[in-house]
Amino acid sequence: MKKSINTRATTLSVIGLDLADDKSDWVGLDEAGRIVRRERVRTTETELRRVFGAVAATKIAIEVGTHSAWVKRVLSSVGHDVVVANARRVALIGSNKRKNNRVDAELLARLARADKQLLFPIEHRPLQTQADLAVLRSRDLLVRCRTQLINHVRGVCKSFGVRLPKCSAAAFVVRASGRVPTELHDAMALILDQVAELTARIRTFDKSVSSMMKRHAGARIVAQISGVGELTALAYVLTVEDPHRIARSRSAGAYFGLVPGSNDSGEKHEPRRITKEGDRFCRRLLVSAAQYILGPFGIDSDLRRHGQAIATRGGKNAKKRAVVAVARKLAVLMHRLWINNDHYVPLFNAAKMTAAA
Helix, strand or coil: CCCCCCHHHCCCCEEEEECCCCEEEEEEECCCCCEEEEEEEECCHHHHHHHHHCCCCCEEEEECCCCHHHHHHHHHHCCCEEEEECHHHCHHHHCCCCCCHHHHHHHHHHHHHHCHHHHCCECCCCHHHHHHHHHHHHHHHHHHHHHHHHHHHHHHHHHCCCCCCCCCHHHHHHHHHCCCCHHHHHHHHHHHHHHHHHHHHHHHHHHHHHHHHHHCHHHHHHCCCCCCCHHHHHHHHHHHCCHHHCCCHHHHHHHCCCCEEEEEECCEEEEEEECCCCCHHHHHHHHHHHHHHHCCCCCCCHHHHHHHHHHCCCCCCHHHHHHHHHHHHHHHHHHHHHHHCCCCCCCHHHHHHHHHC
């Protein structure tokens, strides 16, 4: 009689774990690349510790996602080498026409077995950094909710022939309450109450942001730049976390997806739009800062002159290109100041050119 193989006793060379909200599939390969275990585990800390704590220390590949940060901490704590794959850059996973949890788990395992660099591994931020970023993103969500409510009130009042005065979002309730048409009082009263409540919540977040600035010296350094407020400075520093993660300051624009992509093949060179890789939230803040620098309240600086030179070249998209160019240059300048602990001089390049002349 043929003896059955005890797969549980076989040493696992690598594991692929496809994370899901409820139950996650995982596949274990041996040294020869054969599947020796294929199971499903509940995506809870208790179950992950129970299942993978009983497995000898090995390499485990997971995809980046909602659960990847805490799952990596759990699996690393029981002795495993966890590789977090950037699946967006792995075409074999992202464009697979037979995509399901079991197939993805096996692909992760096989790619990690061949060379973990094929997974374009990423490193998650520490727990405190994630918590600080959650404060910034929560504030941003409240601001966007308030903006939608204010735009709703303005739009409805306009349809009744009343144009509400321009004012800051914080002053909107006071300025608008007495001008809302009588017919709309019942409909708008609750909305205005919500705007006032959101404004109070946002002020609470603002105090937390100011407190965070005291803990992050890098944020105070980059906040020297006119147009870079506390929110943008903190988002930049917390997103990068370690300035040495970016090898050269000139690469900071690419880190936030502010450089154009390309499609080079043979003699063909096809420029594309900016890549928009990296952190979307921080990229949006950098673009907003660039718009301020180029706006009517921006001070004279190398950044402003750089953008104005691009905007005057003509074309319907010249101003948009100027904003993106300034945002890219701003990301580079912020990294340079941070890594050198330097003092910001608005017209540093202009002064050098004048001295050379």
